[in-house]
Amino acid sequence: MRPPSYRRIADELAAAIRTGAIPAGARLPTHRDLARERRIALATATRVYAELAAMGLVTGEPGRGTFVRHRSGYDGPEPSRALPVPRVADLSFNQPLAPDQGDRLRTALRTLSTSGEVESLLRQHPPGGRSGDRAVVAAYLIGRGIDVAPANVLLTGGTQQALDVTLRALTRPGDVLAVDALSYPGIRLLAAAQGLDLAPVPVTAAGPDLAALDRLCRTRPVRAIYTIPTVHNPLGWVLDRERRAGLVAVARAADCVIIEDGTYAFLEAAPPPPLQALAPERTCYVAGLSKNVATGLRFGFAVVPDRHVQAVTRSLRAAAWSVPALVTALATGWITDGTVEELERARREDAAARQGIARDALAGMDVVAHPASYIVWLGLEPHQRPDHVAAVLAEEGILVSTSDAFATGPHRPRALRLALGTPPLDGLASALHRLRRTVEAIPP
Template sequence: MGLVTGEPGRGTFVRHQAGYDGPEPSRALPVPRVADLSFNQPLAHGQADQLRLALRALSSSGGIESLLRQHPPGGRAHDRAVVATYLLDRAIDAAPAEVVLTGGTQQALDCVLRALTRPGDVLAVDALSYPGIRLLASQHGLDLAPVPVTPTGPDLDALERLCRVRRVRAIYTIPTVHNPLGWVLDREQRLRLAATARAHDCVIVEDGTYAFLEAAPPPPLRALAPERTCYVAGLSKNVATGLRFGFAVVPARHVEAVTRSLRAASWGVPGLVVAIATGWMADGTVARLERARRRDAAARQDIARAELAGLDVTAHPVSYSVWLGLEAHQRPDHVAAVLAREGILVSTADAFATGPSRPRALRLALGTPPLDGLGPALRRLRCAIEAIPP
């Protein structure tokens, strides 16, 4: 039930409930909120005006009536083609027919796992990973197999051993700007991961949610092993979390199964959302927002490096997350409770752990506070943590 937490060598403790340890976007605080560092919802100045302009343009377009009609599950051919063209900038050359439109990346993950796995299947996943994958594995009855992590990526030797001793059905991975650790796998690591998947006939589920933050990444796994890789991403972090637009790029032989699982879950994506999202992809708005996000993320990391200097910090230099290691006497749930009393909401390592090991760490999401409020919030966070007695 998540009411206790254990730490090797220290014992079992009743968990404080103030810290964020699940995929919900917000938690109540006992005092007025100073900063939400638990969930990334970046928005740029002027995005509301962009939405107004898009809605006005749609209202005067000749095809507005089509938005009131049901679109086919997975999207219309024209809309899939727009997404396929957009993905060329990510080195993904996919046919429009291989693109399935979804209501966000989480739904893309859900549909892929629903279509390609069965209850009891083994899903290999980094020992620290996106919290939503743990929730989906539970919903689908999958057996999560945590792969130890290193400072530069998953332990690929351990992944190979896991695939030799267990029948791994799928490997879930975030190779570009990992959540929460920020790594970017190099080309050799990607080739090796793809080779392991081929040798053991595993499906690769590649999460590209934050890939836009790396301006020149190595080729995605979808480009290196297209016959077995399902690439999922969306517009939550590069455009707006409220848009709820995503997509899955899947091998042609799996398109029907993934589309069928989408139809069973929700039939498809609302036409209005698709029209806004694909319109912004086609006219360059998404690309401009992504460039602005990279500048914004770099500025926020500069602030974090200055305010947290000397602490145990792991982060990609152009990202919206910081992994903050704690001292030996500091339990993450207790630290989160202390910060909550200061009006600061954070995530504990529990949210990201896919196995029994719970690192003594916090994940700080830098994308939600206003830029001029981030430094003071991190300063207050640091003072509160350093004031915790041994």
């Protein structure tokens, strides 16, 4: 069967872009001009450009037109991390480590090697973890304002797996998942893999637009709401009590599940109560030890309401059965002896110091950030496209993330996300000053 006209034209333009016949940065004809040139309807021309945008080949800028994206590999949800020049700074991914964490690991491994239960580390743990290990995490979560029985805590191989198994258990392909218009990139990957329909909710400076969320839930069958209420990634907000209560009210009225991501919540020293505490009957809380301890320690957890425990446990069994016993022993040991709490305090101090450096280095630029987080959202000038800026910075040895990675809907803001947690503290200021000089030197 002959493909529809929009598909034929989109494929033709895509081939020209990929071969370089239409170069990066080129402005494409307006929708009306394309319709006239190709003798197609305006709606068909619009669909052509939508198809090219979905392929990651073009970007539309309101009031300026449609441009061919720089395909250097330094923008989008899965950018290349191989730079064309020696690396100056990786501002694309947070991997904070304390100076003594290697020594801590050696000590912990020596302790495990001499423990009486060392052979138990070679045995298979049950899905969701052993009851004693779950009890350790349940006790730790009291410090986050979550008071649940160990049976409601399921151990996972990191926060991403906690999200994965929870979504698989509680949704079906085609279900609508409400999510902030700018959010953690991993939720897009999971939604695509599981066939979920992402419904972006407009964001404000203080959090998601709750009126828009309410309208969405009244007009569409929203199955679940994914949200990051405490130290949002990438915008850094901490929802106040009133907004948390409002979000819970919307979810209850629509009978939605709430999936609360607490990955960066430890960075807020005195947060409002988590959504799980406000709506325990419908909230699944997911987090882990990647940002507060180490990214290589793939240990996470899902706090699940009674009615969903069996379904999420089955999903976890199908995905990976259980967390490796050695990882569980390390994680629960560090929770029990106070190492995690100590590292979280150190992380808060480190993140606040890095934000102070960023405020000084980027003063006067369009910056949005939590005062004690590892993330900066940097707005660009009207003439600067994120993909082009990322490519220019890559030539300077600086890796960044573009707004494309965080956008859950068609609107891609003109912005970059800077991750402050990986560069050495004593080199962060010079890296940010170099970034600033490079960005400001990009001409219209």
